[in-house]
Amino acid sequence: MTDSTHAIADVTKHDVRSRGKRQARNGHVGLGGWIVRILFACLFAFPLLFMVVSSFKPDDQIMSDIGSWKAFLPVGQMSFYNYEQVFERVPAATFLMNSVIITVVTVVLGVIINSMAAFAISRLRVRGKQIIFMFILATLMVPFETYAIPLLWWVNQLPNVAFDQFGIYFTQGWVDTLHVQIVPFIANAFSVYLYMQYFESIPRDLDEAARVDGAGWFRIYSRIVMPLSGPATATVVILSFLPMWNQYVWPLMVVQSENLRPVMVGVQYFKQMTTSWGQIMAYSSLITVPIILVFVIFQKQFVNSVASSGVKG
Amino acid sequence: MLVRAATGLVILGIVAMSGCGEAARAAASANADEITVWSHLAGNDGELAVVKQIVKDYNASPDKKATIKLETFPQASYNTSVISAATGGSLPCVVDVDQPNVPYWAWANIITPFTEKQLLARGDQLLPSSSGKWNGKVYGFSNYDATVGLFARRSVLKKLGIRVATIDRPWSKSEMEDALAKLKDSGEWRYPFEMGTADTTSEWYAYGFGPILQSFGGDLINRNGYQSADGELNGKKAVEFSQWMRNLVQQGYITTKGASDTGLDFANNKSGLLYGGMWVWSTFQKYAKDIDDIVAMPMTDFGQGSISPGGSWEIALSKTCANKAAAQDYIRFSLQDKYMAPISKAGMNIPASQAAREMVPEFSAGGVMEIFVEISKRNVKMRPETPAYSFISVEFAKTMNDIINGADIQASLDKAVNHIDGNIKGADGYQASTDATAEDKDQS
Numbered sequence: 001m002t003d004s005t006h007a008i009a010d011v012t013k014h015d016v017r018s019r020g021k022r023q024a025r026n027g028h029v030g031l032g033g034w035i036v037r038i039l040f041a042c043l044f045a046f047p048l049l050f051m052v053v054s055s056f057k058p059d060d061q062i063m064s065d066i067g068s069w070k071a072f073l074p075v076g077q078m079s080f081y082n083y084e085q086v087f088e089r090v091p092a093a094t095f096l097m098n099s100v101i102i103t104v105v106t107v108v109l110g111v112i113i114n115s116m117a118a119f120a121i122s123r124l125r126v127r128g129k130q131i132i133f134m135f136i137l138a139t140l141m142v143p144f145e146t147y148a149i150p151l152l153w154w155v156n157q158l159p160n161v162a163f164d165q166f167g168i169y170f171t172q173g174w175v176d177t178l179h180v181q182i183v184p185f186i187a188n189a190f191s192v193y194l195y196m197q198y199f200e201s202i203p204r205d206l207d208e209a210a211r212v213d214g215a216g217w218f219r220i221y222s223r224i225v226m227p228l229s230g231p232a233t234a235t236v237v238i239l240s241f242l243p244m245w246n247q248y249v250w251p252l253m254v255v256q257s258e259n260l261r262p263v264m265v266g267v268q269y270f271k272q273m274t275t276s277w278g279q280i281m282a283y284s285s286l287i288t289v290p291i292i293l294v295f296v297i298f299q300k301q302f303v304n305s306v307a308s309s310g311v312k313g
Numbered sequence: 314m315l316v317r318a319a320t321g322l323v324i325l326g327i328v329a330m331s332g333c334g335e336a337a338r339a340a341a342s343a344n345a346d347e348i349t350v351w352s353h354l355a356g357n358d359g360e361l362a363v364v365k366q367i368v369k370d371y372n373a374s375p376d377k378k379a380t381i382k383l384e385t386f387p388q389a390s391y392n393t394s395v396i397s398a399a400t401g402g403s404l405p406c407v408v409d410v411d412q413p414n415v416p417y418w419a420w421a422n423i424i425t426p427f428t429e430k431q432l433l434a435r436g437d438q439l440l441p442s443s444s445g446k447w448n449g450k451v452y453g454f455s456n457y458d459a460t461v462g463l464f465a466r467r468s469v470l471k472k473l474g475i476r477v478a479t480i481d482r483p484w485s486k487s488e489m490e491d492a493l494a495k496l497k498d499s500g501e502w503r504y505p506f507e508m509g510t511a512d513t514t515s516e517w518y519a520y521g522f523g524p525i526l527q528s529f530g531g532d533l534i535n536r537n538g539y540q541s542a543d544g545e546l547n548g549k550k551a552v553e554f555s556q557w558m559r560n561l562v563q564q565g566y567i568t569t570k571g572a573s574d575t576g577l578d579f580a581n582n583k584s585g586l587l588y589g590g591m592w593v594w595s596t597f598q599k600y601a602k603d604i605d606d607i608v609a610m611p612m613t614d615f616g617q618g619s620i621s622p623g624g625s626w627e628i629a630l631s632k633t634c635a636n637k638a639a640a641q642d643y644i645r646f647s648l649q650d651k652y653m654a655p656i657s658k659a660g661m662n663i664p665a666s667q668a669a670r671e672m673v674p675e676f677s678a679g680g681v682m683e684i685f686v687e688i689s690k691r692n693v694k695m696r697p698e699t700p701a702y703s704f705i706s707v708e709f710a711k712t713m714n715d716i717i718n719g720a721d722i723q724a725s726l727d728k729a730v731n732h733i734d735g736n737i738k739g740a741d742g743y744q745a746s747t748d749a750t751a752e753d754k755d756q757s
Contacts, residue, residue: 060600063581089356149400156401175403252390253397256405258355268387269356274595275574 046072051288055082055281062277082282089279090269091258092286099262100290102181103244109186110240111233117187118195119221123207133196139189144249152253155180176256185244191236198232199225234301241294245287263287348379348640349405351395353626355385359659367647374646379639399423406634407644412624413516413696413706415445415452420700420743424629426450429641435648442623442693443665447700448745453627454644456653456669457662458689460621461521463610464579464587466603473499478610480687483619486557493566496585504568506561507584510717511571518710519696520622521588522558527694528615529554533709534733539699540742542733546709547726554615555713555722562717569717588612591685594661609684611692623693625662663689700743704736 029037049072054062056078065071086092120126121133155174162171174180202225210220226233248264255261264287270280295302350368354361368381384405386394392414398404399421410418418424427433436444436454445453463478470477473495478484484492496505509517523533530550534542545551561567572578576593580601587593597604611619628647634640653669657676663686664670675682696702712729716722737743 063577063600089358152397152401156403173401173403175398175401249393252393254401256351256384256394256398256403258385265387265390268389271387271389272357274599275577 051281052285054278055285057278059276059278082278085279086282090266092266094259095261095263095266098260099245101178102262103241106182106185106244107237107240110188110191111236113186114188114191115195115226118192118199119225122196122199136189136192148253151184175254176260178260180254181251188240191240194236195232198229202228231301231304234298238295238298238302245291346379347382348636349382349384350407351405351409352383352385353388353391353409355387360656361385363652363656363659367652371643371646378642379636381643404631404633406631406636406640408629408631409626410445410453410629411626412445413702416447416698417700417703419447419452420745422632424452425632426452427630427641432641432645435645439665440689442689442695445627447698453629454648455625455627455665456648457625457657457665458623459591459625459662460623460685460688460693461590461612462685462688463612465608466606467608468606469585477608480611480684483611484613486613486615489613497566502585504565505585506566507571507575507578508567508588509571509575510567510569511573513710513714516706518713519706522713523696524620524622524694525615526551526554528617528620530617533705534697534699536697539697540737542730547730551726552722555716555726558713558717592661594682611688619692620694621688621692623689623695701737705733708732
């Protein structure tokens, strides 16, 4: 590609990213606004604070602290006992690792495949592509519960490759594997829609300039359009990360071995006749931390994406 | 060219490895004779430790007929996993099943009746409520039974002049109403009675309130053929029961939005009288500072005797099990007194055999939980043994919740009967399939 193409790309990148910043600068917040914001922040932060603080307290103290401010303060007998018990009671490390694998693989493959689909619909001249797009969008109207059983039937019919001490062998059915928790959720209509909306805002002049320079469609997608779509990717990452991390019903249906279960199924281990609230809080804290980390890492891009969507709308 | 050759070699290698492995794998599989057991006890450390010991002992036994592989699931989501496995054709040989689900799982061809004579003979030695039956066949046995009771503090009852109810002399309806009035008048609790009305999503309404309805003279379904609830769930006695339940709310004795953990609230003295499962005793042991003051009593006699529910988690044989003889051998092995005692103690449930009860001080003569043994022997009425029970349970919970929140009683009960009868008709009366009947006959 020539310098001119790079220059146009850089200007467009700056335009797209600066929309959110302009929006933030234009908003003036007074004292009242700050008070309201702080109150709302407290409202949302207190349950999380209660969860984390309680995870370090013994059960009887959690009960006695409820009803006073002590419930939100790290006071009394604080220890890591509940965390020790969590790791003794459930294979928490395995569950966390499974969820990380399932979520990261699904999100990464989802970003690649859904953005490619969106690019094809947005840029390629294919007859009937609007109909294809309508079909993709139509899948958004169907709740997962309605096709869970047919999906279970389908994954049971698929050929599977497995390994044991005797070598590689072929079986039927994907049940009780990690990939059965990943593959059905890679293609996501909402991600395709988000990408497509975003791609429409990127000038086609860039494509044409790149084509003049001899770039093919894949190069335009990978070197021009995707680098300009950081905010859209951040939104897709967060919006697909959360449901994958929170997967519950599907793993219950398809996973039978304990060593393949994700974190959310682990919550049920603590719902017993005698509930240990300290352990529940410790486990909940453990499984919430990765979500908060992802949001903190992508916060800037996520806010930019939301802001730029607002300007566009 | 080089790439193509390499790819070809890799594919050839995979196919070759796969082919060689197949014979070895088949030979190993034939020798292993492994059967899988699914347990609902994941996270329940006390009971699961006993089950792991059973599996370990069986696998080490010289008389074993197969090697047992244990998979554990959390109880709250266990049924979903079993139903999904049945749909996908990946059921294990041995499954846990909650007693009220036995008829539905039998009707749906998930489980099959026991046929081994020694196993059935062992079942005869256990409490009647610890076996799961449908259509006259036995599908499951349990190491223990569970039931419900009233819990109060002796000191409170004494202070208010309320007598302690006994198995021989439970409270009458008027005595209970008098006790509730005294508890309310004491002013110590805003709502003195807790009976778990907030728990509308589990099976508690049918399990806990069904026996009260039966004590009034009604029932969840006509047990003669299990084809209709008409006359039982919407008759005069059922209306009386519903009115009594609503009065509890109207008089301020209970709240419809009760505690999520009723045992914990009682332990913390947030209610004066608790109607709950006997398993709350574990909560009292952990949280109640005055556990010696707590007394367990049978539920009130509302006219047809004091009635309590029975049945708990059982072990059953799946329909698709390839080695039913070995599976039944393992089930019989797991029902020994030496396992029955510790697994029951871990969950504070009633050991199913007399010998096992004598091994657990709480349930032996003079033990603090002995009253529940008597309740289980004398007052238990099993939940309706019909595949429609799951539907009935949900419908009953919804209807009673509507009623205690002010819905028209007769209209609500009639609507529930209409729905239940429709469900049964829609399933052709939940008759056993002819295939299943023939297969069961073959096995016996």
